[in-house]
Amino acid sequence: MANAILADAADLVAPKPRGGWVDVVVTFSRRRPLGAIGAVIVVIMIAVALTARLIAPYDPLAIDFGAMLAAPSAAHWLGTDAFGRDVLSRIIYGSETALIVGFTAAFVGASAGVVLGVGSAYFGGKIDLVVQRIMDIFISFPLIILALAMVAILGNNLPNLITAITIPMIPRCALVIRSSALSVREMPYVDAARAAGFSHIRIILRHMLPNVMAPYLIMLTAFLGQAILLEASLSFLGLGVQEPTPAWGLMLSGAAVEFAERAPWMAIFPGIAISLAVFAFNLFGDSLRDALDPKLRSL
């Protein structure tokens, strides 16, 4: 946590006009305007998802055959779909689905990856070799193909969909974390902790984990976008979220393509929602990476 120490040292020297985290936010947005834009979009999206019930103009499931395929108008800002459901309301409610899937899958995937990566690096030797080979095997599967197979095994309800998206992420995170954990393991303080007779668990949790937080956070934000994309792809194929649940990928499939010429808004707006969400997470994640660990690349 060299950053924290540096920040503390800076605090001692500089006059301190504001509270700690406000300072951090201000400095971050001044140095990395792109990242700040991304963060703002993410915050707006979370707010929209949380208040979906209040701000959505219509019930996302309400079928209205009188307004089938209606063009965008004052009544329906983004038009309606083949069942007369309001596209804007469905997008607003869809953000809930996307964020739940995104956050859960990214958090669980990155956390499991961190445990595997740090454990593998800490114990080294045979354990490391075996864990690495197993990770190699799972990385050799394309993301979408592994997710497809998992969905086929588990069946598709929301928790299973999240599991299917999480599993392919674990080895990718473990690989990156392992390489930073390897250098942490060589640090004198880890030797010292071992000499002091601390248990393996304690050394891993108290001494190694805090020092791989930077790559962990970076992987987490990268996975957020990927999880949302993967969910959209699976739902588009009909293997993810099922009708009538509002989900962005699902809104693009079926009728959206069929009626593309008559009702292009059905295909355009949900896609913009997906792209904007992933774009914001990536923008923020990129700047976070630059701020925390400029040497780390990939993904």
Added chain:
Amino acid sequence: MWRFILKRFLLMIPTLLGVALVIFLLLRVIPGDVVEAKYMSGEGHGLSAQVIAEERAKLGLDKPVWHQFGIWVWGLLHLDLGVSMWTGSPITEEIELRFALSLQVALMATVFATILAIPLGVISALKQDTWVDYAVRVFSIAGLAMPSFWLGILMILCFLIFFHWVPPMIYTPFWVDPWQNMVQLIWPALAVGYRYSAVATRMTRSSMLEVLREDYIRTAHAKGLWLKLILVRHALKNAMLPVITVIGLEFAFLLGGLVVTEQVFNLNGLGLLFVQAIARRDYTLTQALVLLVASAFIFVNFVMDVMYAWIDPRIRFR
């Protein structure tokens, strides 16, 4: 060097075997099998248990799992992928035509991505933190954010609305009618190529940034070398390796990972075949497809490792 190559080559074998084992077991865990998928759904529901047992025996599904695995791996060692459980025709035949299509799209996307990515990445790195850099970064992050299948839908939409035209939906092999073939396949290649180029642009940028800070670049500047020469001969050459790696890996994944985009353009490629094979519980076909894509990926990895070792002797002796 030869020892390193041999060692690295042998390391591929356990990974490949592992992939084979994982996909084999995964498929057996999926509820239902090909016989059920074929006869128990819809019309032929009333089939007697005896007929079903006979069908299973015919496909070898009645044998113990480890026995089935043994038979499959034994076949693989003889370069025999077996027959599709659904259609009964040899898997090489099933894959052949689709492979040509997927390979062509993947190749075209690679060419497009490379042509776009390398100049953009280099410019972005040279002009770090200027508006040019920001523009390139936003452009490439947007490429990562837009689902390629949606990009495909947008393309079709534009053609429909502005030109009242749709790309041909029926596949024409390149050697039959190159023009017809290109007109159909260029769009999916562009749709996936944008994302692909974004990955490569970002890698080029970060790799260039790293190299530009090296001492030998400063030395080259100090001795007054022409800027273009420094860039091409010293910087780019050393920065290219990670870029080639991501391009290679993405290419391997594109072969089988086009699943969703193929759906949009109604292409009958490996991705669609894969979705079908899983839905039909066609074990042998799914196994073959996964193994194909995974071995492409593992092989690219192997070649990259050898190239790294060739360029940087320290790796060889680690």
